[in-house]
Amino acid sequence: MSTPLTQAERSAVSDKAMLVSAMNLILAHGTDKTTLAMIGEAAGYSRGLATYQFGSKAGLYDALCKSISRNWLEYLKSGVGDKVGIEAMCAALDAIRQFVEDSPREGRVLQILYCGAASPSSEFPDTSIGIHNRQRSDVVEWVKAGQANGEIRKDVDAVAVASHYVSYISGMTYLWLTSPETFDFSTTNAEMKRQLRVSLAARGTNA
Amino acid sequence: MSTPLTQAERSAVSDKAMLVSAMNLILAHGTDKTTLAMIGEAAGYSRGLATYQFGSKAGLYDALCKSISRNWLEYLKSGVGDKVGIEAMCAALDAIRQFVEDSPREGRVLQILYCGAASPSSEFPDTSIGIHNRQRSDVVEWVKAGQANGEIRKDVDAVAVASHYVSYISGMTYLWLTSPETFDFSTTNAEMKRQLRVSLAARGTNA
DNA sequence: TAATCACTTGCTTGTTGACAGCAAGTAACT
DNA sequence: AGTTACTTGCTGTCAACAAGCAAGTGATTA
Numbered sequence: 001m002s003t004p005l006t007q008a009e010r011s012a013v014s015d016k017a018m019l020v021s022a023m024n025l026i027l028a029h030g031t032d033k034t035t036l037a038m039i040g041e042a043a044g045y046s047r048g049l050a051t052y053q054f055g056s057k058a059g060l061y062d063a064l065c066k067s068i069s070r071n072w073l074e075y076l077k078s079g080v081g082d083k084v085g086i087e088a089m090c091a092a093l094d095a096i097r098q099f100v101e102d103s104p105r106e107g108r109v110l111q112i113l114y115c116g117a118a119s120p121s122s123e124f125p126d127t128s129i130g131i132h133n134r135q136r137s138d139v140v141e142w143v144k145a146g147q148a149n150g151e152i153r154k155d156v157d158a159v160a161v162a163s164h165y166v167s168y169i170s171g172m173t174y175l176w177l178t179s180p181e182t183f184d185f186s187t188t189n190a191e192m193k194r195q196l197r198v199s200l201a202a203r204g205t206n207a
Numbered sequence: 208m209s210t211p212l213t214q215a216e217r218s219a220v221s222d223k224a225m226l227v228s229a230m231n232l233i234l235a236h237g238t239d240k241t242t243l244a245m246i247g248e249a250a251g252y253s254r255g256l257a258t259y260q261f262g263s264k265a266g267l268y269d270a271l272c273k274s275i276s277r278n279w280l281e282y283l284k285s286g287v288g289d290k291v292g293i294e295a296m297c298a299a300l301d302a303i304r305q306f307v308e309d310s311p312r313e314g315r316v317l318q319i320l321y322c323g324a325a326s327p328s329s330e331f332p333d334t335s336i337g338i339h340n341r342q343r344s345d346v347v348e349w350v351k352a353g354q355a356n357g358e359i360r361k362d363v364d365a366v367a368v369a370s371h372y373v374s375y376i377s378g379m380t381y382l383w384l385t386s387p388e389t390f391d392f393s394t395t396n397a398e399m400k401r402q403l404r405v406s407l408a409a410r411g412t413n414a
Numbered sequence: 415t416a417a418t419c420a421c422t423t424g425c426t427t428g429t430t431g432a433c434a435g436c437a438a439g440t441a442a443c444t
Numbered sequence: 445a446g447t448t449a450c451t452t453g454c455t456g457t458c459a460a461c462a463a464g465c466a467a468g469t470g471a472t473t474a
Contacts, residue, residue, distance in 0.1 A: 007423055007468055014424080030326035032239075035458060046426045051460060053424090115322035118385055119237035129386050160391070160398035163382070167395060168371070171378025175370070178325055179336050184367070188374060191367035195406040214443055214448055221449080242433060253451045258435060260450090415474100422469070433458080442449065 017043035018050055019064050023109050031061065031116055058123030065113040065127050068106045075099045085146025086200055089139065089165060090193045096169065097185055100176070111177040114170075136166045146200070153202045161200065168192055224250040225257055226271050230316050238268065238323055265330030272320040272334050275313045282306045292353025293407055296346065296372060297400045303376065304392055307383070318384040321377075343373045353407070360409045368407065375399055 021042040025034040036057055037047035054060035079095030080088050100107040117128035139162035146152035172192075175183050212220065228249040232241040243264055244254035261267035286302030287295050307314040324335035346369035353359035379399075382390050 010424060010468085027327060030328045032326065033328060036460090037458080040426095048426055048461095049424085052426085055460095057459065112326055115325040118322040118381065119239065119319055120234060121237045121240060125385065132382065133386070133389065156401075157394060157398065160394040163390065163395040164375070164379075164398045164402070167378035167382055167399075168375045169378060170381050171374035171376060172371075174325065174377050174381065175339065175374055178332065179340070182340065183370065187364060187367040188370040191364065191371045192374075194363075195371070195402050199402040199405040212443085217443080217449060243435085244433080255435095255451055256449090262435090264434070418471105418473080420469105420471085422467105424465105424467075426463105426465075428461105428463080430461085431459095433456105435456095436454085438451105438453080440449105440451070442447105444445100444447075 014043070014045060014049065015053060017045070018053060018060070019067055022050075022060060022064050023068075023105060026064075026109050026112060027105055031112060036060070056123070061113055061116065062124035062127055065110065065117070065124060068110045068113075069127070069131055071103070071106060072099055072110065075102075084142050085149065085151045086196055088142040088146075089196055093169075093189045093192060096173070097189060100173075100185065107173070108177055111173050115174070115177075132166060132170070135169075136162045139165050143200075150202055152200045156200060165196075221250070221252060221256065222260060224252070225260060225267070226274055229257075229267060229271050230275075230312060233271075233316050233319060234312055238319060243267070263330070268320055268323065269331035269334055272317065272324070272331060275317045275320075276334070276338055278310070278313060279306055279317065282309075291349050292356065292358045293403055295349040295353075296403055300376075300396045300399060303380070304396060307380075307392065314380070315384055318380050322381070322384075339373060339377070342376075343369045346372050350407075357409055359407045363407060372403075 018039060021039045022034070025038055025042060028034075036050040039060070040047050040049040043049070050057075050060055054063055075098065076092060076095050079098065080091045083091050114128050116122060117125050140158050143152060143156070143158040143161050147154050147156075147158065172185075172188060176185055225246060228246045229241070232245055232249060235241075243257040246267070247254050247256040250256070257264075257267055261270055282305065283299060283302050286305065287298045290298050321335050323329060324332050347365050350359060350363070350365040350368050354361050354363075354365065379392075379395060383392055
């Protein structure tokens, strides 16, 4: 209780507080208009701590991006389990939906940060690119496993299917971010699932 | 030749020069690290002209976004012609590909600007949102027309199909922007077309 | 065991250079 | 002369850095 914190604990506490403040401020004002001083002071520290802890604004946003991504990948893993093939792809879509419902703030900020990573000389492109590449390789494996067990037709290119699938997810989350009122997550995802089932199913599996 | 330009011409010339400079600088340094002074001076004018002409940095980027978007919509219109249904959707995908091949710089910058518009309190969200909404309504019409002429199965939700389709396009261009080396435009689009044909074709049309 | 001291780590404050935006001015067309 | 295109001087704000202060840590000594 009154036990003084160890150094490591102090750091962990301030670190976490900074990321939380950053997330709130990004949601309220966007990445550009959020200043490092605002983040530090909103977290209950000084205006200089954000720079000190994370080196730069880009460093802080990168850390935030990694933090939320870890969270999201947990969701994804537990949603997909050890499914493969079409079922894995559909389960991943459901996992996104669940994540966005349970943690809309995290979801929105992650999407905003991914967008920021698109600019040339963004200082944290690797985080975003790495995650998308990893997602795509996962999907490639799902497709190949589905082809191996006969669920998915053998004449589709697993890499092309994975690129297509990841493209859809990226764009879908982007549109959800930019126009949450007019974009219907559920029906759009349902259509995606329908198309996946119809277009990937091996002959005869398509009941 | 030595005829002095009219005021309107002077404006048009400097306006154009500013947008070209802005595009080059954004490609080289990203939107954040490009300064209004750089843009003005690269265009052969003073550091202050950009602010004067466009009011603000956001104003300039909005104008650039509109300018490239106009260009792109021309491409789209001429590529799709008066096709409807699945063929219109496939033709639009080809038009994107052609635009990106003919004008990769415009394509990249447009995508970067769309990403910038995603942030809350972006000062030009309407341009991006408007274009995406318009694209989606166009697709809804294509789908409905395809259903009317019997090409597309009647039991799909036109709005869901359109949302799905626009999602794919958004994400595909985003991935092309962020990792142009590892992303194969052609095969990914080919897979999208294949899925559209298989999953939307009315019964019996699926040769 | 407790006290102290040398050292490390967490955090703050002073400062600098760069930038966006504005306002007042100059030059070019009409 | 008057309007429109463009420039220059200026200000407030911000990211980044550097120097310092305070809180924690671990070894030595008694």
